[in-house]
Amino acid sequence: MKINKRGGLSHAVLGMVLACASGFTAAQAVSVNEPSGINLGGTSFFDALGKYTPGLIYQQYFQIQHFNSVNGDNGDALPVFKNTSITAIVSLNQFIYVSPYHLFGGVLGAMAIVPLTDLNASFAHDSPAKLVANRGMGIGDITWGPFIAFPPVIRNGRPVFAQRMEFDIISPTGSYDTSKDINPSSGFWSINPYWTVTLMPTAKTEMSARFNYLHNFTNGHPASSDPLPAGTTTQAGDAGWVNFTASYEVLPKLNVGLNGYYFKQFTDDQVNGIVQKGTETESLSLGPGATYMFNQNNIGFLNVYLPVVKKNTTNGFNVILRYIHAF
Structure with a gap:
């Protein structure tokens, strides 16, 4: 999987719990992965609202992602990847506990997300570069x-x-094969604090935004379909991103609107402590969405994301179905 080209590239299987990114240089075939458990567009309308009395909440996310190119740092498809086809099917199970305890006027609680993923990647037989996926259904990294x-x-x-x-922690608990480029797990720890807000300027309008920060720790066992020298380490760069929405109630209990996310990596990846220039990922996706409140305890969401800007990442679409049940 050697790429005879100076500079970095990354691909990503983007979404609530699956985001893999790989960086390469001419001298190395080393995967530098952003974590698999980050929320890119998984949450959307009315994001900051929820249950405020003690009890349990269950959320199920079903996600389909398909990517047909790997883009470089100028946003164009890299010709070394021919006939790219990367697909991820993700099922997320989120468990939320709202406690009876309060602090500064807010309700305290905790949550955990357990993902299941099915990955597939294929390229043309004569493609100069290829990425190998850890095929089959596997457990992804737990976020809690x-x-x-x-x-x-x-x-x-x-x-x-x-x-x-x-304040979320992404634990490297998922399926991880160091001989594959794309895995359900990232293979390292990350922290991901966020702040989310929802504004409702009128009785029928809503705007939400979730502001995220991401710090990644060192990966002592990086994955690559090319054997790596013993002792190789990698560290994905820090990043920030925002999920944002705006919607309008067109029918009782039914809101439709626009959803999107913007992801920006602001420090370069590292291999063996050496900064890899040109590896920062930038991604903007937008699309239509809708949410329907069946009743007070059951809510459904549909979000579609289409690529607008894709630099050092894969290029394709993302569809998310989400269901919330409060006990």
């Missing part, structure tokens, strides 16, 4: 952490503002 959720601000008898803060 505490949160504090503040009850919404009420004006004129209706909610107008809500917010929540969470």
Whole structure:
């Protein structure tokens, strides 16, 4: 899987719990992975609202991603990858516990996400470069952490503002094959704190944004379909991103609108402690979405994401179905 080209490239299977990115230089075929458990567009409308009384919440995310090119740092498809076809099917199981305890006026709780993923990657027989996927259904990395959720601000008898803060840890507990380039697990630890807000300027309009920060720790066993020298280490660069939405209630209980996410890696990847220039990923995706409240305890979501800007990453579409049930 040698790439006879100076500079970095990355590909990503992007989504709530699956995001793999690989960086390569001419002298090395080394995968430098962003973590597999980051939320790119998985949460959307009314994001900061939730349950504020003690109890359990279950969320199921079903996600289909398909990518047909690997883009370089100028946003164009890299010709060394011919007839790219990378597909990921993801099922996320999220368990949320809202405790009876309060702090600074907010409700304390904790959550955990357990993903299941099915990966596939293929390229033309004569493609100069290829990526090898860890095929079949596998368990991804578990994301877990505490949160504090503040009850919404009420004006004129209706909610107008809500917010929540969470400190998530992504644990490398998933399936990981060091001889493959694309895995359900990233193979290293990450921390991912976020702050989410929802504004409801009128009774029928809603705007939400989730602001995320990502720090990645060293991977002592990086994956690559080319054998790596013993002792090779990698570290993915730090990044920030935002999921954002705006919607309007077109029918009772039905909101439709726009959803998107913008991801920006702001420090370069490292291999054996050496900075790999030109490896920063940038990704912007937008699309239509909708949410329907079946009743107070059951809500459904549909989000479609189409590529707008893709630099040092894969290029393709992403569809997410999400279901929430509060006990």
